[in-house]
Amino acid sequence: MANPLTLPMIPRALRNLVSKPATRRYPYEIRPRFEGARGTIEFDVETCNYCMLCMRRCPAAAITVSRENSTWAIEHLTCIGCNVCVEVCAKKSLSMSKDSKPVHTRAEVGPQGQRPGHEEWHKPAAVPVE
């Protein structure tokens, strides 16, 4: 055991005085995510043939595909980011981006590429008419 009377902590204490902090100044300095990190699902409307395989394989049932209306929707709050839909997609329409988006948006992409933002998602539910 180091003898406490020899003050073994002095070199470390002096080094800590001049060294920079071990942590990052988070809101000002954000570490980019690594290549291959699983963030958010991205969808390419041009190549999708609406085969509905992603919807069937999704463990969390986060994806809704409608062949009649040609729409594809994902509930980002339900998505668990497991990458299964990206693996099964035959047309490579789905991809996993490494950046995570705020999850409070519902991305819905149709043939015209309309994408209602979270304003739509947060709209108060319609009061049923009695």
Place this chain on the structure above:
Amino acid sequence: MKTTVVPFGPQHPVLPEPIVLDLILEDEKVLDAIPTIGYIHRGLEMMVERVEYTEMGFVVERICGICSFMHGMGYCVSLESIMNVEVPERAAWLRLIWAEISRIQSHLLWLGLGADAFGFENLFMHCWRMREQILDIFEKTTGGRIIHSVNRIGGVKRDMSDTELAAILVELQELGEQFKKTANVFGTDPSIAHRLGGVGVLSKEDAIAVDCVGPMARASGLVTDTRLIGANYYDKIELEPVVETAGDCLARVVVRMREIDQSIDIIRQAIDKMPKGEGMPLENKPRGNPLGEVFTRLEQPRGEVLYYVKANGTKNLERFRARTPTFANIPAMIKLVKGCDLADVPNIILTIDPCISCTER
């Protein structure tokens, strides 16, 4: 003498997880402790009846955030042995490497929590700083920091290139060198020795009597390590179980510290012995639905975990059961708490490395 009942938990500063112990005290001595569990029971085992077996792997991973890789691996190994799927060699080695990395992560996390519990906040920060490097390795290689989702029935989904593996090994060995300084503090600091030494002594006979598993049993001198049965390529690794004989709280800390070095050595051996090259097969897809039942044992960071899977030939399993190491260690914890001082209760509870999420599933 009059007895007092002091409730420990479900919310307590030393342990973020909801375990409840009703401590029956006489003065400062604990006479008895009555555990209550069930605060975070989520019914994950019941979910097999409505979730398909291919999707259940993602649910099993979420049993616990610390040993999530080993839970996913255990489930996939169980299903592979039911469906007679041979895992490609490189995939099995990759699983072993990830499992050992997650063991280092778990032990560093626990050492930090332990240091925080006995009032050594600086050590806590050093341990968690090192754990952060491990989480970065996970994010680079699997895509996720906590939930990895790389295990599939029949193999793994991601590969690591040989250069990446070499870089990880260098990083881990540097981390091992750094950790030696921290381990030195744990080993030599007089206040830690005073706080943990001789507290909560579990003899070898008692450890056998209450069926301890994992580092808890090894700290009491019991040579038990599920990796020694040689499943999942552990038979190709030279492995000497870390055993201490003192059986007190300090011995349990020392076992976990030595296991970090051991895990780094296992990863080094695995990287040496695994087949090299790009584009090797990583997955053999299973065919049909599983039929049969199987028990699987794995050595998780906290001890032996046991999975029971019963499949009936449909897409949904009939029964899935996970007996997690904390569940096996709770009787030992109760035994240790009886007769100790009230101030030692948090340390004794923490040194079994409780994971209540695992226990209650």
